[in-house]
Structure formats: structure tokens, C-alpha cells
Amino acid sequence: MASTPPKTAPTDHVTHVRDCVRQLDGISWLIGCTRLLRCVKGPPPIPTPDGGPLPPDGHVRQIHDAGDASAVLSFGNELIVQVRVAEEITRREHETIAFLLEKPLSFDIPKVLFYTEEKFKVYLIEPFVPGKRLNEAGWDMAEQEKAHVVTRVAGIAAELAAFRPDEFTWADANWLDPFQERPRNRNPPALQNHCESLGMDCSIFVLPDNDLGPTSIVVNGDRIAVLSWEMAGYAPLAWVRTKFAICGALEVERVGGAGLETNPEYRVRVEKKLGEMGFTEVTAAYKKMANERLIEWQKKHPWTRMQGYQ
Numbered sequence: 001m002a003s004t005p006p007k008t009a010p011t012d013h014v015t016h017v018r019d020c021v022r023q024l025d026g027i028s029w030l031i032g033c034t035r036l037l038r039c040v041k042g043p044p045p046i047p048t049p050d051g052g053p054l055p056p057d058g059h060v061r062q063i064h065d066a067g068d069a070s071a072v073l074s075f076g077n078e079l080i081v082q083v084r085v086a087e088e089i090t091r092r093e094h095e096t097i098a099f100l101l102e103k104p105l106s107f108d109i110p111k112v113l114f115y116t117e118e119k120f121k122v123y124l125i126e127p128f129v130p131g132k133r134l135n136e137a138g139w140d141m142a143e144q145e146k147a148h149v150v151t152r153v154a155g156i157a158a159e160l161a162a163f164r165p166d167e168f169t170w171a172d173a174n175w176l177d178p179f180q181e182r183p184r185n186r187n188p189p190a191l192q193n194h195c196e197s198l199g200m201d202c203s204i205f206v207l208p209d210n211d212l213g214p215t216s217i218v219v220n221g222d223r224i225a226v227l228s229w230e231m232a233g234y235a236p237l238a239w240v241r242t243k244f245a246i247c248g249a250l251e252v253e254r255v256g257g258a259g260l261e262t263n264p265e266y267r268v269r270v271e272k273k274l275g276e277m278g279f280t281e282v283t284a285a286y287k288k289m290a291n292e293r294l295i296e297w298q299k300k301h302p303w304t305r306m307q308g309y310q
Helices: 093-101 143-160 188-197 237-246 265-276 283-300
Strands: 021-025 028-031 035-038 060-066 070-075 079-085 114-118 121-127 217-220 223-226 252-256 259-263
Touching: 093 121, 143 217, 143 223, 143 265, 237 265, 237 283
Parallel strands: none
Antiparallel strands: 021 028, 028 035, 060 070, 070 079, 079 121, 114 121, 217 223, 252 259
């Protein structure tokens, strides 16, 4: 996982990420602009036909939507298609997965069946992973199940921390070094200086997934699978626990009658468990830095509505 600075993609993406998979007929779907996925064998038609939006009750279901950054769709219980804006971190996700598949791990990760990049978007096709995403299952779990998931996820974080390189990467720079004007400085030495200013020990680096949130965790009995790896990259050990302490994106959420509902219990309990396991954190210093930057950011961008860290 190299530390090359990211290539900036144009902002005028032709198609919204969530609309990059379109239905042609009952057995065919257009992936991007040139890839055809069919339920039967045979060559794709030439020229590639246009497609329409996915029907809400069709075979393909959107299971994750992060604005115009990423979308995940399931093709029944057979395939998962991930679509993301092409950046250096998303371009190397399949390489990270290949690296981890060679290691003896206690948890499951998907195998990449197909990877391509087209018009500033990357497409990953993976086998469907049986089980239920924590974002759905977490609301109705018994206490024993919750405790099991928290213990396993904290254990997975510790397992990944055993991979220790000699270099820092910038994979989670948007969270590590927030509220930066573009173009952002993602040079690893500069990012390391920033982490040291917060009190992180940068004498060793580890491999956090950086996205062990409920949409990335699949629970299947006692088995845990981790689906998302585009944000994985080497960082100081203290970042593993600090990320859980400050990142609202790691909370269980759903859309209900009253709008978006969130529950921080999973995030809070994993952070606490990591502390019991000896992981350090720089939460207070991070919040102070982020709040000070947010104040300055809002002065320059008064139309934004963002809350600070408590």
C-alpha cells in the first residue's frame, strides 16, 4: 500500500455514483458505461444499450449510499457491486484485500471477482457475504450478541495492528487532519507531524481498517466479516481508538418515521473495549484541534451547518 499522493478526479462526474448500475431487462444490468452483467452466459451486445433506473422491488437492491462518494448494491444473494469515486485509496482497495487474503485471519473478508475503473469511478464485484449487516441487526440484538460483536471487532482491530510497516500512509487523512482547504496536503511526513502535535506516538505504525462501522460489519452467527477496505492504511497506533471516540460515521443508523436515527452504543463500546485492551488515544487533543478548525472553517464557509465535538 504505497503512500503516493492522490490524483484528483474532476468534480463533474457524468453519472451520480448511486446511479452507476442500471437495469436493462429482467436478467441484465449495465455496470458503468461499458460493462454488462447478465444472469446467462453470452457476449455483451454491441453497441452497449442504455439502461433505466433500478426498480424498488427488483433483483438488485441498494444497501448503502454515501452521497456521491460510494454506493453498494446487492444482486440477490449472489453478488455485491461497489461503486466509488476513483481516488488513490479506492484504486488500491482490491490490492489491500489481496494482501489480507494471504494472511491467516480470524474473520472473513470478501474476494474480489472483478475490478475496473471507468470515467473516474471504480467498480468492485465481490461474492455476496451471508449474514446481516450490523447497521440492520444492531437495533434488535440481545445484550449477549452485542457484547460478542464488540469483543470481536476490537479483536479484529488488534489483529490488524500486528501488521507494522516503516511508513505512514494518508488513507484516512480527511478524518486525521480535518477541515483543510483544497488542495489538501496529504504528504505523509506532514501528516505525521500533525499526528505528533496531537500527542500520538509515531515511532510505530499499524494497519487500521479505519472503517469498522456498522455498514462494513456482517454478522453471521459467531462469524464476523469485514467488507470495506478502501480506507485501510498505515497510521499511528493511537488513531485506532481515537477514531472510534470521535467518528459519528461509525454509529448504527437507520431512516425511520422521524427521519435519520442514530445510536452511538456500538461505537462507544468498541472504543471502551480498545481502552481495556491497552490501546492509547488522543481524543481530547483531537477534539480541541477539530473544534478550533471548525470555527475558522465556518467563518470562511458561513453556509455550512456542522456541529463541533463535545
